[in-house]
Amino acid sequence: MTTTRSLWLLRGYGIVVFAFLYLPIAMLMLLSFNDSAGITLPWGGFTLRWYRALAENQSLFVSLKNSVVLGLTTAVLATTIGCLAAFAFRSQFRGQVACIRLLLLPFVIPGLTIGVALLILFHAIGLRPGLMTTTLIAHVGFALPYVFVLISTRLHRFDAALEEAAMDLGADELTTFWKITFPLIRPGVIGSALFAFTLSFDEFIRTLFTIGNDNTLPIQIWSMLGSMVSPELNAAATLIVVFSLGLVVLGELLRGSDR
């Protein structure tokens, strides 16, 4: 009797916490359809005019394009580099623990300090801030540890006997990689790449200090926040959320498809 009651208490509690995590974003999305000049209530009826306003916002499109190009490049580079590193850790070697700690170090350094430190570095070596130079370096460095961890856990579960079998049957190392290893880890690799894309797509603080005069979508939203308060902001935010969520779900499906 008591156990069922405490179980229901636990479930109720779980639902409340989920509501806390989700309601603010849900309200933001709802308010993007609000036919009213302010960003909040009262509800003035349903409208799509804030989305139409977005469609006419030229600078928003430029920053969206920048974000997508940067995200794709980051995804390809971070996944390639992270994949290579993950393969290195399949064998034991001296200095392994130190290497792993170094690769995971970015997790514990606040993004703000990294942004500022990169600004100082790029300024010192005379590299002009820009989307595909300084910001790209910041984003690939940011995404690398995540990709590395994701692919490493994947490889950890990988049955090395399959590779040994291929090699015993006469395949050389590269053939084994392309015919056996890669197809088996491919969902994980694609999942990590999508993930790296969303990390880059949503990144703000490291971008702010390294981007110079270019704009990404989050930077654009940030400057809009300073200059205007209208449901157009809610609409822009809603689109970004939907876009990132779509990618995450896709990534989860890909990663989960061969569990």
Place this chain on the structure above:
Amino acid sequence: MLTEVKEMSTGDRALRRAQPAMQPTLRTSALMLLQRVGWLKLLLLLLPSLVLITIYLIIPIIMLVVMSFYRSSMFGVVPDFSLVNYQQFTSSSLYVGLLIKSIRMALTVTAISLLVSYPFAYFLARASGRLKTALLILVMVPFWTSYLIRTMAWLPILGIKGIVNHSLLALQIVTDPIEAFLFNEFSVILTLIHIYMPFMVVPIFLSLDRLDSRLLEAAGDLGANPWRAFWNVTLPLSMPGVVGGVVMVFIAAFGAYVTPKLIGGSSGIMFGNVLADQYSGTFNWPFGAVLALIMIGVVLLLLLIASRFSRLDAVFGARS
């Protein structure tokens, strides 16, 4: 380079197979070849990430240290070896006070997140099969949407014309809208908890999920009541998750910039805002470098303390 590696490795595979029949001298040279190929391959695999980490993290931190000894003058930054920036920090009750306030706020966020997340993670771990996977994905999802937007979402809720005030007025609980929800320490702490709670939930969930339920049965068989079993078995075994969550949430909250800037007003301002101002408003880069090093220092101190409670490698998923 790659084909070279390939040829060498096929070569040594052949050698390795033939090994038993070989003379000892040939065998040792084959082993040496094997070792050399191994090192070369390892270096090629690791080099890109090591170079990237060096550019992304190591050199920038060295630059921070160098910059912290420079002097800021009317004509820009002057290379020097001066402690003036450090003195500026220690002699000002404003900056030291803000540092202490930010640590206190980050600790509050961490403590409340822990209290809220532990039972929640327990709830997730108790779910079964597909539901558990689905719920876990639900926890992770907000994690991958921009914190900028999740911070923004609180503006229409907490504002003077916001949803909370709207509801309170409609329900006639208050007669005048309450200003105190937004632009202060409270709103910053609430929003930071909202944004960074998944950092706490996920590691605790993972450690609870790994827990062998037979241990609890054993505790029960030995006469422990559920509370005692929880206190003596579950809680100690979930410590790696707790420590991991505490570390991640504290670092994120202490390093916050967006949330206090957007939601905090003047009374909710944090250390990160003053740090960032040195690079956008007041342009005192050397002093900003000192503030950044202090921020990193606080984080490293926390890691040092945390490593006494749990192995941090395990916390971050690295297995060696």
